[in-house]
Every structure is written in C-alpha cells, then in structure tokens.
Amino acid sequence: MSVDKLKRTVLGLIAVSLFFVSGVVLAEYPLNLTEGVTPTSQKVYDLHMTIFYIVTVIGIAVFAVMTWSIFHHRKSKGAVPAQFHHSTFAEITWTIIPILILVGMAIPATKTLVFMEQTGDAEMTLKVTGYQWKWKYDYLDEDISFFSSLAAADNEARQLNSGIDPSTIENYLKNVDNPIVLPVDTKIRILTTAADVIHSWWVPDLGWKRDAIPGYINDNWTYIEEPGVYRGKCTELCGKDHGFMPIVVHAVSKEDYVTWVAEKKAEQAAASSGKDMTMAELMEKGKTVYGTNCAACHMPNGEGGAAFPALAGSAIATGDVANHVDIVVNGSKNNPMMQAFGQQLNDADLAAVITYERNAWGNDTGDMVQPSDVKAARK
C-alpha cells in the first residue's frame, strides 16, 4: 500500500468514525487540501502536509502530558501537591526547542514562496478582472475578451425558495456560461484586477489565490500539467452575490487551444457587426442578458428587492428612453450600486436588455432600442 493510499485510508477511517458518532451516512466527505495539477500546488500541498504532521506530533506530545497530569495528579487519587514554581532549565528548553522547530518550518516555506513569486518568462498572459458579480477575461495576446457568469440553471436554483433541489444540478454553483480555456504545459501569466470592489480569484487546483483589487494589477503564474476541468470561486467578500461568481478553467492540449482561439475570435467578430434587430430577436436575447446580468438585484420578475428598485412599472423603465439607455450604459448618479454596464456588455446585448426591460412584466411600452442607439449613448 502506498503512503498516499495509507494516508487516505487513515483520513477516511477518522471520517467514518466521526460519521458513526453523528449517525449520518455520507456519500462523500471532503477532508483535505487538493494536490492540484501544477508544480506550485504540489509544493504547497507537500508543505501543508509537512507542517500538519509537525503540529500533530507537537499536539499529541503536549496533550499527552496534560492528560497524564489530569489523570494522575488529582486530589481524589491522594496526590499531594508539589510546591515547585520555577525552573530556569525547563523554561530555556521550551523556548529554544520551539525556535528550532520554527526555523525548520521556515526553510521549506521560504523556498516555496520564492518559487511561487517567479512570474517571469511567461508564454501567454490572461488578465482577470473582477466585477460585481462576474469575471471578465482578457487574453492579451489573442485579442479575446469575454465575461463569465454563474450558469443559468444554477442561478435559477439558488434563488430564495426556488423549489429546485440543488442536488439535481451537477457541480452546483460551480458552473459558468463562458469557461476559460487554457493550454496545458504552458507557463501562463495571470494578472488580477477589479473594476468595482475587491474580489479574489481562486482555483484550488492551481495552488494559490490572489486578490483582484481596483487600481492594482497583481502578477501571478501557473503551469497546468494535466488536461481537465478545474473549478474555483471568488474568495473575497464582494457584496450580495459574492457566493455566486464561480470560475471554471478548461485545461486542454496546445492544439485544442489553438482551435478554440480561432473559434472564439470568429464568434466575437459576429457579435459586434452592429446591424438592426427585430423585436422578437431583441426580446429573446434581452431575456438571456437580463437573466445573467440584472436579475441578481432586480429579480427575475423585475420586482426588485429590499435595497434594489423594481423595474416593473418603474418611472425609468416606462419613461424617457434616452434616460433609460443612459443609466444602463453609464451607471446611475443617484445609486452607486447601479453599475455602468457599457463597459461590460456589447451594443447588441445592451440594446436587447433595455428593450426587454421596457416591454416585459407589463411595462409594454412598445419601445425598441437598436445597437446603433446604444453606440450613440456611450460616453
């Protein structure tokens, strides 16, 4: 039996005995850090286990002494209290030994940290920008750029009292509409920044997380060794839907990556052609865009919530068209929570979603907004 297997068996036994006590039978029981798929994550995992074993040994030793004392030096067993209250030798010993142990821990820790900070020599660069509550990815060498939000099915299920059982959705809350595709065996530089508040980009299998801070561009790198799908989350509280902005990385072979880049470029060129759309097209597209970008605050039925205004029957969504377009594209002057979506969505998406808001939920204004109108409203 390999050490690895032994480790898993022991952890499993501990877990199983715990479940036995609690009387709950579990299908799966996550217990430990992932080993991940990069050289960094492997080093971090090894360091984690080393330190874990060291503190476990110290813990067992200290707890054993305490427990021994509790059982043997008790009055009910007729123990007579000693009166010593000082020992310079003992105190020097238990100052020096911990210092030596700590130095022993600091050496591998320093080595790993120095390794992780070597961000040079990257073959490609991915820029990650955090938004409330989605991620924007820019492939700086390829001129590819897109937003990635929580997938629609997950988004529907996670609404308050949605009536949808989360266990019916595979990888619940870890699915997105547009996953990132990255090549394996490539040193990839990953820059993190943010557009509104502080976020943090974390894919456990890559072995690190890094905050995405407005005004800062943080420098990181990764080198994925195995193709696969790796899922992560935002890990810095960023407002209401902090828990609902996952990250999905598809790591593929270098050849597949080249194919994907070509497809993605063609798709983006088609979306920005700027030609007029019909009412049906606008409403259909608008409904989707609304679902991923607006429903989180204004709710799927347009009724809004405690801190967020309703759109159904609102003065803005049924009033002056130009004003409505301005608020969606450039943000609200009165409410800092209402973002400027002009930076995040293309003209077609914006035209569609504004048209949708003016005609859904009984707003029925009959107004149509075209991509060219949005283009004109951009500041």
Add this chain to the structure above:
Amino acid sequence: MNDAAVHDDHHDHDHKPTGIGRWLFSTNHKDIGTMYLVFSLFMFFVGGAMALVIRAELFQPGMQFVDPQFFNSMTTVHALVMIFGALMPAGVGLANWMIPIMIGAPDMAMPRMNNMSFWILPFAFTLLLSTFFMPGGAPAGGWTMYPPLVLQLGDGFPFLIFAVHFLGISSIMGAINIIATVFNMRAPGMTFMRLPLFVWTWIITAFLLIASMPVLAGAVTMLLTDKFFGTAFFDAAGGGDPLLFQHVFWFFGHPEVYILVLPSFGIISQIIPTFARKPLFGYASMVYATASIAFLSFFVWAHHMFAVGMPLTGELFFMYATMAIAVPTGVKIFNWTATMWKGSMTFETPMLFSIGVLFMFSIGGFSGLMMGITPVDFQYHDTYFIVAHFHYVIVPGIIYGVIAGVYYWLPKWTGVMYDEKLGKLHFWLSTISVNVLFFPMHFIGLAGMPRRIPDYSTQFADWNAIISIGGFVFGLSQLILVWVVIKCARGDGEKATDQVWESAHGLEFTLPSPPPFHSFTTPPVVTDATAHS
C-alpha cells in the same frame, strides 16, 4: 432618626443608592462591573442569534430563509456584536469587578469616567443595530469594513462609523482607567511583580487598547470622508489606495486579537493554581511572555492580507514575525501544563473550562501557525479553514476563559455557591457541541469552501448539516449559564465562604462574600507570603 444619624449612615460602607439611579449614575466599580457583564451576556445572545440565522441558512444547500444581502449583514453584525459587544465588555467588566479588590484599592481611579465608558455602549449598539431598519439595510461588507465595498452601504453607513467611534472611545476610557488604577492605587507591598496575573494581563491589554483603538478611529474617519466629503484616501480612481485601509485596519486588528485573548489568559492563570493547589509555574516568564506577545502583535498585521499581493520581502517578514509569536504563546501553554504537573487537582467548573482553554486554544494555535506559513496561506486564506481557526481561539479560547472566570468569582460576587451540577452540564454540553460545530470547518475549508457565502456546492452539504447541529446545541447550552447566574443572583444556593475555594489565594478572597459595597477602606498590607504568586 435625627440629622446626625443620617450623617453617620452616609459614612457606612454599605450605603447604596437605590432604584434606577444606583445604576444610571453609578460610580461604584462593582456595580459598573456587573452592568458590563450583564450587557456582555445580553449581546452574547444577540450575536449568537445571528450566528444561528447563519447556521440555519447553511444547514442545507440552496437558499431557504434569508436573501444573500441579509445573510451578509448577519455575518458582519454577528462579528461586530460579538467582538465589541460581548467579548470586550466581558473583559472590561471582569477588570472592573476584580482589579480594585485584587490590588487592595477602594475603587477605580476615575469612577465617573468609568460610568461614562459603560453607558456609551448601549447607545453605540443602538446606533449599530438600528441600521437593520434603514434603507440599504445593516452593514454587509464584513466586520473588517474593507473599502470600496463598505462604501456601497446605504443610509446605515454613518451609523456604522459613529458606532465604531463610540466603541473606541469607550474602550480607551476603560483602558486609561485601568492603567491609572493599577499604577496609583496598589496596596502597600503590592509591587508590580506581586500583582496577580489577571491584573498584569489587563495592564498590557490596556496599553494595547490605547495604542490601537485610535488607529481604527482614524481609518473609519477616512472612510467617512471618502463617502461624504469627496476625499479619495481609498479610491484608486482618485489617487488613493484601497489597500491602505487594510494595512491601517489590521494594524488595529491584530493587536485587537490579543486585546481579546490576554484577559482570558490572565483568568486561567488565576484558576489553574487554585485547583491544582500549587503556585503558578514561572510567574515572571508568564509576565514577560505576555508582554512579548503584545509587542510582537504590532509587527504581524499583514498576515491577514497575504493574498493581496505583497512583495516577496514583505511576505517573508510577516511570515517570520508571525511564526515568532508561537514562541511566547508556547511558553504560556507549557507553564500552565507545568502548574498542573504534580499538583493535587480537583475539577470544579472553573477548572474544567480552564482546561478546555488549554486544549482547544492550542488547536486554534496550531492552525494559526499553519496559516502563518505564507505559501500555504494562499490556499487557506478566506476559506472555512480560517473560520475554524479563529473560532477555536475565540470560543473555546477566549469565551471559555471568561466563563471560567464567571464561575470562579460568581460565589465571591453573590455570596452564594453556584449549582455545580448545572455548571458541569454546561461545560460538557458546550465542549462536545463546540467541537461538532467548529472541527469539521477545517475539513470543508481545506476542501475549498470559501467563507462568507450564503450557499455552497453540494459536496459540502453533509458537513454543513453537522456543523449547524453543533451550532444550535452550543447556542442553547449557553442558556444554562444564564440559569446558573440567575440562581446565584437570587441567593438560591449554599452560602459561600470568604475564601470560596479550598486553595484560593489573593486579596479578593480576604474580603467577605459578597464583598462590601466599598472594598478596602483601609489598605491591606501585602507581603511575599500573602501575594498571589
């Protein structure tokens, strides 16, 4: 009764003002201490109720009870209420009650300021909790109040800032009072190195408060001007720096951790020798270790921010400094263990809770050491692993210390022994449930569950259900403490002797139980033989 008799009566020790005025205008350290402790207990349940809302929502995946914004308010206000409303007032309350009678003083040095520092608290929390009824709701950006997120708060924002200002003023006044009392009002012969350790830990805590609270006040004032007066201290678009706030906040925030924990260390340093029937091992090294922890606490703040992307040298410095704190903390744990070693121990409730601190604070210390290792902290940071860590140091570390102190001194305060059976039941129920509550958080954190999320992936469902069960049992178990305290306050129980415990030492145990309204009118004389150490 003629005028002379009234006049005489006025000089009697036990003349107490009556009615509501006794409490509103109190300048008596015991009454103010009692108010602090009762307030703290009340806020403990307010904060606890919020924790139960969190655990109810997290019992199952999916959103069942609250919307995500309200969930964030729960985590944020839970932390603010527990830290500033429950833990800190509990520490100050115990200091108020015990420090004058432990050093042989008649009262605190500045009794009117003492009254004011307490009465600020209810107003501060009224400001804070009133935000629940305002447009935009209660603070939901985390208790750390990081900009730019905190600036998105609605009408509640200035209320949050002024509540924090008031809490800071209250703490600073309390700290000044404690320092003035200990430095000026010790009984003859009560030299510094004869002070009971609880008094020592409180002096050091008081200096930490004076050094760190104004820093927090400065940081939140800058938030206020950023929001309302057009400054851009923390706004990158205006030339400011969002990380500046984090550095300044944690320069307060890390010493704050020790502000909370040091008084508990002091309490168990009083209790363990009493029930081991053996003097505290290494008194002087305990004092020096406490002082070193306090000093080092000013040089480790950025270990809360490893993930923000600091330069390598910065990360290394804060990693080494953080690891260094393990040394004096270890010394304290070893000294307590050596105090128990070859003692003659009995296990009354205060001792049980103190031993609970030794074991479970150590577990929190170990995970703390793991998180001090920067490269692995990049994985641990902002996951449930850190939630497990700081709850282990706060709940079975700090809160157990406070509870141990309450059981230890309750007979002294009321003159009545508490119900030992109920006390033991309280300990065992709490200890089992607190581990069911917090231990599995290590697992789900390592497996990748971020903190401060209202809903989670189904792989974490089973552990979260177990954690929630632990949480509800722990929360309800604390009602036993309320019952125990009420019983003692009503005089329902055996009469306590002056010494209360067979082997208790210290000036507080030379006074009757309960002590007279004004403690020492003639100062006692302390010698090596009668000193607590």
